[in-house]
Amino acid sequence: MQDSIPELVKAFSDGDNLAFAILVKRYQRKIYALAYQMLGNHLDADEVVQETFVRIYHKRQELKHVSNFSSFLIRVAANYSIDLLRKRKIHGELTDDPSSLPGNIQIYMSRRVRTPSDLYEDKTVMEEIRRALDQLPPRQKITAVLHDIEGFSKTEIAAILECPEATVRSNLHIARAKLKKILKNRLSKE
Amino acid sequence: MTHRHITDVIDDYIDEELDISTAEEVRRHLEQCRTCRAEYELALRLRNILSGNSAPDPGEDYFNEVSALISAKTVETYQTETAVTNLEQQRRNNKRAFYRSLVSVAASLVIFFTALIFGSTQNKPVTVNVLSYQGTSRVAAATENDDNDNVILTPAEQRNLIKGIILLGSPGHFEQCGILSDLLP
Numbered sequence: 386m387q388d389s390i391p392e393l394v395k396a397f398s399d400g401d402n403l404a405f406a407i408l409v410k411r412y413q414r415k416i417y418a419l420a421y422q423m424l425g426n427h428l429d430a431d432e433v434v435q436e437t438f439v440r441i442y443h444k445r446q447e448l449k450h451v452s453n454f455s456s457f458l459i460r461v462a463a464n465y466s467i468d469l470l471r472k473r474k475i476h477g478e479l480t481d482d483p484s485s486l487p488g489n490i491q492i493y494m495s496r497r498v499r500t501p502s503d504l505y506e507d508k509t510v511m512e513e514i515r516r517a518l519d520q521l522p523p524r525q526k527i528t529a530v531l532h533d534i535e536g537f538s539k540t541e542i543a544a545i546l547e548c549p550e551a552t553v554r555s556n557l558h559i560a561r562a563k564l565k566k567i568l569k570n571r572l573s574k575e
Numbered sequence: 576m577t578h579r580h581i582t583d584v585i586d587d588y589i590d591e592e593l594d595i596s597t598a599e600e601v602r603r604h605l606e607q608c609r610t611c612r613a614e615y616e617l618a619l620r621l622r623n624i625l626s627g628n629s630a631p632d633p634g635e636d637y638f639n640e641v642s643a644l645i646s647a648k649t650v651e652t653y654q655t656e657t658a659v660t661n662l663e664q665q666r667r668n669n670k671r672a673f674y675r676s677l678v679s680v681a682a683s684l685v686i687f688f689t690a691l692i693f694g695s696t697q698n699k700p701v702t703v704n705v706l707s708y709q710g711t712s713r714v715a716a717a718t719e720n721d722d723n724d725n726v727i728l729t730p731a732e733q734r735n736l737i738k739g740i741i742l743l744g745s746p747g748h749f750e751q752c753g754i755l756s757d758l759l760p
């Protein structure tokens with residue numbers, strides 16, 4: 386079997402379930418990272434990963450007309466993350482119970498508390514930025530997460546969010562201005 | 576370049592999205608202007624915090640488990656649903672075939688008993704009333720005369736017998752068959 390993404394996508398949309406399994410393997414980490422950044426906990430990130438691929442499976446006929454699978458997939462994940470984020474804001478946010486999490490997540494959480502702070506990894510500054518990020522409206526937040534955390538370009542984000550690049554720029558500008566303000570206040574106290 | 580200009584392009588400078596000459600202008604400005612340099616350092620620090628704020632890696636076991644769960648929710652569920660649908664369809668077909676065979680058996684029985692009645696050799700004459708037709712079996716008449724029980728039907732009686740079978744076998748339809756018209760009285 387050919388391993389290129391377009392060929393896997395074509396095989397999958399033609400009913401090849403093995404191709405679907407390979408696509409899941411290729412993209413699940415990326416979706417998990419994005420969802421974790423958006424929602425801030427393992428359980429919600431886990432839900433986004435599963436639901437995204439279930440939705441993709443049911444949209445496999447649609448994939449025949451999709452030119453960029455990666456953008457399409459991340460759009461599904463981003464939209465579901467935004468929906469879940471709004472739901473959590475209304476019904477209360479989830480917090481991970483460390484004992485029920487995979488071992489690596491437990492190590493990650495304990496590290497977040499114990500790492501000695503230096504200029505760029507000051508845990509309290511990081512936590513403040515994290516909280517400020519959580520305060521942003523969902524569209525600004527997803528734009529900042531995709532660009533400044535996950536490293537997508539503005540053109541890619543415009544394709545993912547199906548909006549003009551100018552909108553991506555303006556959302557990013559507003560999000561960064563808010564975060565900088567918080568960081569500035571924080572640094573002036575030091 | 577004014578301070579206003581540099582704050583506008585500082586993020587693009589960090590994103591490396593400026594053309595070479597503008598980027599060089601910004602770099603020179605930053606060397607001379609403390610205010611803009613402070614803005615630049617703040618933006619850079621924010622960027623480093625954000626890019627360093629990577630999500631945790633839940634590990635290979637977790638991702639294997641998730642792949643299996645996704646497969647169970649999609650591929651396997653879909654295959655099971657298809658199998659169940661096929662099985663239900665097959666059951667429906669079997670039921671239909673059973674009812675069809677029941678109808679055939681019933682029809683055969685009707686034909687069989689009709690033939691029996693018309694062809695019987697009982698002692699009194701058999702009168703069959705089908706669509707006002709009054710037929711008397713010559714077989715019965717022959718028995719009345721104490722003739723042989725195994726009298727062969729005459730052509731007219733055979734026609735009556737066929738007519739009876741057809742009338743009982745397809746009520747309401749026999750008139751549509753032109754070939755039957757000369758069988759009718």
Ligand SMILES: [Zn+2]
Pocket residue numbers: 577578581604608609610611612
């Ligand atoms: Zn300046």
